[in-house]
Amino acid sequence: NKHVILTGGEPLLQVDENLVKCLKEKKFLVAVETNGSIESKIKFDWTCVSPKDPKRWLLKKGDELKIVYPQKLFNLDKLIYLDFKYFFLQPKYNNLQKLNINKTIDYCKLNRPWFPSFQLHKTMGVM
Numbered sequence: 001n002k003h004v005i006l007t008g009g010e011p012l013l014q015v016d017e018n019l020v021k022c023l024k025e026k027k028f029l030v031a032v033e034t035n036g037s038i039e040s041k042i043k044f045d046w047t048c049v050s051p052k053d054p055k056r057w058l059l060k061k062g063d064e065l066k067i068v069y070p071q072k073l074f075n076l077d078k079l080i081y082l083d084f085k086y087f088f089l090q091p092k093y094n095n096l097q098k099l100n101i102n103k104t105i106d107y108c109k110l111n112r113p114w115f116p117s118f119q120l121h122k123t124m125g126v127m
Contacts, residue, residue, distance in 0.1 A: 002026075007033040012040050020044065034059060049084070066117060068092050069104045080113060088117035 004023055006015050012034050020042050023030050031046035036059040047062030054073050061083035067074055069089040080087055089108055091100040101118075108114045 001029055003029045003031065005031045005033060010035055010037060012038040015042065017042055036060065064088060066090055069107060070100060076107075076111065076114065087113045087115065089114050090117045090119060093119065 011032055015032065020030050029045040031048065032040075032042075032044045033048040033050060034040075035053075035057075036049040036051045037053070037056045039058045046064075047059075048064045048066060049059055049062045050066040051057040051074070052068075063084065064086040065079060065082065065084040066088045067076065067079065067090070069076075069091060071092065076089075089104050091097065091104040094100070104116050108116045
């Protein structure tokens with residue numbers, strides 16, 4: 001199967017039903033990775049929501065939810081009741097990167113359904 005992932009910036013500013021329909025007609029599986037600030041009724045094959053600001057977060061359902069960890073903007077205990085299949089925590093990449101990776105893994109071990117997710121290019125220093 002052929003796959004396409006619509007991402008970068010906020011893809012829902014440009015993506016419309018016609019684009020997704022054309023891709024599906026060409027036998028592509030169509031995924032989107034969005035920050036969730038735009039509500040969408042488009043039928044994607046996979047939807048990943050990675051919100052940055054709870055005040056601007058509108059799209060609160062999909063296949064996977066990705067949250068940067070640690071941070072204080074989102075209540076992780078409440079998020080697990082939203083309509084997502086998978087819940088991922090990504091370590092915050094800053095000067096405390098190694099500590100944040102360990103905190104993320106430890107939190108996920110104790111708090112299902114959260115599972116660690118890594119941006120390998122950042123872990124490897126390729127940006």
